[in-house]
Amino acid sequence: MWAMFKQSLDELTSTTPKKEDPVKAQLLLMQLVSAETLGTTPKVEEAFLEGSCISKMIGSACLTGHHLILYSHSGDNAEHWILHKNVDAIDRRFGNDKCQITLKCKDFETYCLTVLSQEDATNIANSIEVLSSLDNINLQYPFFYKATNSLSESNLGSIEEDFLMISNVSDQWRISEVNNNFQICPTYPQRIIVPKSISDQMIFKSSEFRNLGRFPILSYCHHNGRVVMRCSQPQIGTNNRRCKEDEKLINVVLGSHHRGYIMDTRTQQIALQARSKGGGTETEFNYPQWKKIHHNLSRPSALYDSICKLVEVSRDKGCAVDKWRSRLESSNWLHHVKEVLTASCLVSQCLDKEGASVLIHCADGFDSTLQITSLTQIILNPECRTLRGFLNLVEKEWILYGHPFRERCARSVYSVGKASRDEGPTFLLFLDCVHQLQHQYPLSFEFDGSLLCQIARHTYASQFGTFLCNNELERFTSRVRSKTTSLWSHLLSDDVFPSYLNPVYQPRSDTIWPSVAPQSLMLWGELFTPFVDPSAVTRRCLRSNKLYLHELRSTINELSKEVSQLEEQEEKLKT
Amino acid sequence: MSMRRTFKLKKDIKLAGAYEHVYQLSPSSEVDGLLLPGEITVGHAKEVISYVLHDENRRGTSGLLVCTNFRLMFVTDKPPYCNLIAVDNKLIGPQDVTLSNIETIYIEKQNGKRKKLYPTSRNIKDGIQKLEIHCKDFRILTYSFKLSVLGEGKNIVRAILHHSYPQDSSLSFAMEYISKKASKETSAKETSNISTKVVSLYRKVDDWEKLIMTSQAMKGRWRITSINETFSLSATMPGLFVVPSSLSDAFLKDAIHQYNNNRLPIWCYTHPNKCSLLRSSNFREESVQFQVDQKIRQEITKCDPSGRKIRMMDLNKMCPTLQQVQMSFHKLKTSCMPANEDEYMESDGKWYSTLQTIKWLQFVSCCLEVARTCVDHIDSGLGTVLLIETLGVDWTACISCLVQVLIDPTKRTIDGLSELIQREWIIGCHPFTTRLGILHQPKKSSKFQPESSTSDHPEVCKSPIFMVFLDCLYQILTQESTKVEYTSFFLTSLADGTRLPVFDTFIFNNERERNRTLQQLNQQRTTDIETISIWDWDVQYPHHVQQLFINPLYRCKRFHHLVATTTPPLGGNSIATNDDVTSPNTLDLTTTPKVEKLKSSKKSSTHHRSASDSTCLDTTTSSMTSSSTPHGHKRINSNSYEVPYQPPQGRSVFYCAGDERPDSGRSVANSRSSSTDNMAAEDDEAVVIGLVDQVNSRAPQVAERLRFVPNSANNNNDVIGCRDDDDVMQVKTGVQYLRFWKFAYLRWVSFSQLIGGGESPQVEQENKMADEIVQLASKIEHLEAQLCNGDTSVTSPPPRVDDVTVQFVSSYFPYLAISNKSANKSTLGRVYNFSRKKEGKSTTSASAPSPKIHHHHHHTEGKPPHRPAPLSPAQVAASSHHMVALSEQQQTSEGGTYNRLSSGV
DSSP: OHHHHHHHHHHHHHSSSSOOOOOHHHHHHHHHIIIIIIIOSEEOOOEEEESSSSSOOOEEEEEOOEEHHHHHHHTTTEEEEEEEGGGGEEEEHHHHHEEEEEEEETSEEEEEEEEEEHHHHHHHHHHHHHTTTTTOGGGGGTTOOOOSSOOOOTTOOOOHHHHHHHHHOOEEEEOOHHHGGGOOOOOSSSSEEEOOOOOOOOOOHHHHHHHGGOEEEEEEOOOTTTTEEEOOOOOOOOTOOOOOHHHHHHHHHHHHOEEEEEEEEEOOHHHHHGGGTTOOOOOOTTTEEEEEEEEEOOHHHHHHHHHHHHHHHTTOOOOOTTHHHHHHTTHHHHHHHHHHHHHHHHHHHHTTSSEEEEEOOOSSSEEEEHHHHHHHHHOOOOGSSSSSHHHIIIIIIIIIIOOOHHHHHHOOTOTTSSSOTOOHHHHHHHHHHHHHHHHHHHOOOOOHHHHEEEEHHHHHHHHHTTTSSSSHHHHHHHHHHHHSSHHHHHHSSTTTGGGOTTTTTTOOOOOOOOOOOOOOOOHHHHHHSTTSSSHHHHHHHHHHHHHHHHHHHHHHHHHHHHHHHHHHHHHHHOO | HHHHHHHHHHHHHHHHHHHHHHHHHHHHHHHTTTTOOOOOEEEEEEEEEEEEETTOOOOOEEEEEEEEEEEEEEEEEESEEEEOOOOSSSSOOOOEEGGGEEEEEEEETOOOEEEEEEETOOOSSOEEEEEEEEEEEOOOOEEETTSSSSHHHHHHHHHHHHHHOOOGGGGGGHHHHHHHHHOOOOOGGGGGGGGOOOOOSOOHHHHHHHHSSGGGGGGTTEEOTTOOOOOOOOTTSSEEEEEEESSHHHHHHHHHGGGGOOOOOOEEEEEESOEEEEEEBBBOTOOOOOHHHHHHHHHHTTTSSOOOOOOEEEEHHHSSOOHHHHHHHHHHHHHHSSSSHHHHHHHTTTTHHHHHHHHHHHHHHHHHHHHHHHHHHHHTOOOOOEEESSSHHHHHHHHHHHHHHOOOOGSSHHHHHHHHHHHIIIIIIIIIHHHHHHHHOOOOOOOOHHHHHHHTGGGOOOOOOOHHHHHHHHHHHOOOOTTOOBHHHHHHHHHHHHHOTTTSSSSSSSHHHHHHHHHHHHHSSSSSSHHHHHHHOTTTTTOOOOOOGGGGGHHTTTHHHHEEEEEEEEOOOOOGGGGGGSSSSOOTTTHHHHHHHHHHHOOOOOOOOOOGGGGGGHHHHHHHTTETTTTTTOOOOOSSSSOOOSSSEEEEEEEEGGGGGOGGGGHHHHHHHHHHHSSSSHHHHHHHHHHHHHHHOOOHHHHTTTSSSOOOGHHHHHHHHOOOOOSSSOOSGGGGGGGOOHHHHTTOGGGGGGGOOSSSHHHHHHHHHHHHHHHHHHHHHHHHHHHOOOOOOOOOOOOOOOOOOBBBBBBTHHHHEETTTTTHHHTHHHHHHHHHHHHHHOOOSSSSOOOOSSOOOOOSSSOOOOOOOOOOOHHHSSSSSOOOOOEEEEEEETTEEEEEEOOOO
16 A cells, blocks of 8 residues: 555656646545545544643644644633644654654654554654655645735745945946846845946856856945855866956955955865866956955864764753753854854954954855855845844845745754764854844844744744745746745734844944853754743743833833823813 | 133142142152051052043043052042042942952063063062952952153052962951051040941841740740850851750760761751751761760751651752852853953854853852752741751852741842841851951962862862852852842842951851950950941941942832822812821821721722732731831831722732831831731731732722732732742742843943943832832821921922933943943944044044053142042932932944033042
């Protein structure tokens, strides 16, 4: 029976032409699941679900195309949905009287599903296994998800808005259509901002010189006119190629008298070695106005190893008290946090204190480069510390400029060995850095830590299409933007965003310099060690401080309203 | 201001010169005005350079270094390099350090050799270049004598060394201080009657009686005994203590010697469910009179009407040894006193494993865990707990305090906590002198064998148990900041208080020692002198600094009823005709007319309240009889259960015991007992549930308007009980959840601070919100009164405090100065290194290498040399909550724009 299912599924995924109506695909899928795998039992009546973040549930388990759903049998009508996409690994433990399936999820949670019949258990496990690793984008849940209330377009990452901001500071820029239909760079958006004095032809030349066509492009323009640019490594190769257009492109940003910095997030040695593979790093000879900085940041695969160890420690309830901290340290995660923060501070300082522009790249220019460009903006630009500003930043830096979410977030910490080399929590590390900033400057962010957690969870599995695909080209071909709902629209909708606001937010107009000393860095408890103690009381207490501040904030609002009402009444009386 | 000064100086160069001459001749006359009663100078050195801590450029200020019998004082007329923001301590200046705070002294000779001085060091020669003092509060002070007259350095170092390590507590400065102070103050005594706040010291029977008489659960079962009033039976027991009433004095007098250290099991706390907490030392091993111990335990069991079994907690096994704690604290100190920034940053990557090897947090976690075990046991009514320890004066004090804080809301107020510490630690005879190492004990044995030499003698072991206790309190604070009244600053003030030998609180090993010392003093006098306790904070801090003790979140909690009562129903017309409502000060919950109105306005709404909520019933009832306002305390004794509305989602607008700040915990105890008097204690649950339903069924629209919660629908479950006022606090004890107490341990490390970040600014922000609520509420009050009857006699709302933009408060406020220049580079570590390299090349930077010492050759004319200014009260008053006003936009030479603290000097 299983083989049959597998076969038909393969057929389905391979033969379904991409343009086929996804609803039809869904139907097919559901048909398959219910008819073939579970045979006569698409629904298991006696199931028992346990999880670290939910209370124990007894009820019936039901498998749909995208979810494992558990309906509680007790009177409270509770139900719990687990997205198949969220399942990272499945452990089966089949005994004589009961069969346990442990679902290890990408958001680090684990659930334990217990059913009585071994056949059911096998079927469920096999189905989830297959359904959780479907590659076909048209079968992904976001294409089927319809938001209950229609959400308005968030309009984040709009280039016009961005351009308007930049024109306030400098008139040296223009919007170019050179990347129309992604012809010169698939990982950049179609419309881009380029220096006025650089022709599209020169940009074309420059993109040929850069790895993956990622030519130097504007990321952030500071209020003093200095800019952060990002790109990928130059393809210097063994025969020392150079590209005059590329040199001109970045020199024109500096103006005539200024110097700039090029930050390469690899060590000098690695950068030079890359020449044998056609890559390389800028030479001081060809770029005399630029000073090189090498600040080594880890590759995604190294981050992946690190986070696996970290989660192993943080989820280990039985860990000995006096081992905990050294195990945490050996995961090296906080070291990565520190390095990324340091690099970002360095760039911020170049911009703000030295008044110098900075060009940042790694090998591909869409991993550590993006971490630095976005963190720099959070440190320097108060706008990015607002809720909308932050989401805008993520959209602008990470989504539009091609962080390969599909590759990086395909698997999570429980699939050690199975994960591809492209796997890596680059984006999660960025979020952790933001969390550190937030922890150090609790007043300076409009949003609170739970927003970061929420975003982190959505990067791995989501009903929203925001984090699907690797780049704009892929999103364009799959029509992600038109067919799926955006996470940003959800987060910014009127009934959702208030719960993510920071009740003690007090805007400040200047830079926030974080401390990068190890003593100041904290493990991100909300994400990595949430409610290890499942007792409801403890959970409540953990949140109470924040909720309490929320209460105060709304009390103030209530009272202010009251005051204004009374004042109005008084005015009326007087007249 | 400085402009004007320079100008005047130019005009009066002669005057300035003359002044300088005089000043040089007799420095002590200038210092005299700064001395405390009883303080005498014992040595000084002129033209000493005091270095700015951790300053890369080794900048410093020159001035006069004075050693007195109380402290080491630095007096200068130069403006400080950094704008010192410091707690305005009446006893000690920001650049002073008490001699009892001095841990180790290092000197550096001209040849650069660094040497550690020991109390026994005799051979101190001329040519001391530098003096480095490491303090017990982790501060490092560095002075240089390179400009002073030869020999002065040697003299002052000798003086410091001689006076820093007293060997007898009767030589303590406190004795000098109080005897001199008393003679001075007899004339001006009537002025000091303002401070009426009294913390029970538990040296009189009254205090104890208040404690046990008010508790219904204790009535008749426990009694106070005074067998040890003269301390003849036991040196280490309190003069008064509480025992089961069935044990006779004669029996106790006999039994006391069967216990180690002569400490009987004594009573600490009784829960309303009649389970108690007791502490004692071990029963003597060599004793053969087992029946004594048995009898005592039997009688303790009998104190519990249900006769539940006693649980013995052997803290010797559960808690770390004194020696371990001392070792751990020593390591902690080492890692928190980096010599420079590089050393601090160097711990990169090792910090967590260092923290682990230090073990400090593990010990804190362990204490909390033991406390939680006791709390669970007592709270769930499993029976009485008896804490046992070899000496019965260390961990028993710590654990018993923690248990009471966790279990009893009245112990979470500042007064409640103070009384608790007074009772369990001071009266309970924790040997502070020994444990804090206040007295120097000349040792015969080598000091490098601590394990073997001291663990055998816990009587003489130095061990900062009290610090562990404070750290535990800090962990409770971070986890549940809405439920405790104290702040981190209160805790550090306590810690610092142990090193301030002005109070009689922390300088004795036990009550007998205190009594004897005082007797000796009194023999020479006609009138008895009064000692000063640390709880008399007025001696140390002005009122505005004391405000920093109060946690704004806890303060806010008391506003809820204010909101509730001042909010009339929408379109309501004649609320304020009621005479009850005159000013915010007299607002209270039990204004029945309002309740009636609300009740009639909407009766039908029913609010489901789950059974779990009945946990707070006890407190609900107790609170009905009392209420308080943020402005003052007002208690209304009402026997009726007419309680105002209940907001939805189970949030209670009324007051549980923890909500108010009772005077010395009395009112709550009263109200608690009165409420239990009013109903049969055993079957009260049903009654009260009915009551709550009744309450819930009112709760009309006002309640809805009090909806504080953000509109996230799915966290309703969490919301219920977020103001649940559970009596028992749930703390997480795992090492993962504990925080390193940076505010206490790293507060002097300037480069670890954040400007505008960290805990302090958040507290300030919360304070602002609290103020805003009070102001809005009183404004509403005012407007209502005007609207309804044109009554203008209502006190007008207090003028709104100008919004002082308190944007940039350091994370260690109010401790550490923010220095002018290092602000940005310091937080960045390696970034700074980078920019420094670059600076050298480009030389565009304006900052030339600054001279080693900055010498201003101007003096204020006529004025005595001023000390780095603490906050003036006026400045502080500018901001309603004593955070420093500061918003000076400063362009530093490095081009940084940094708002920083300005002391206005």
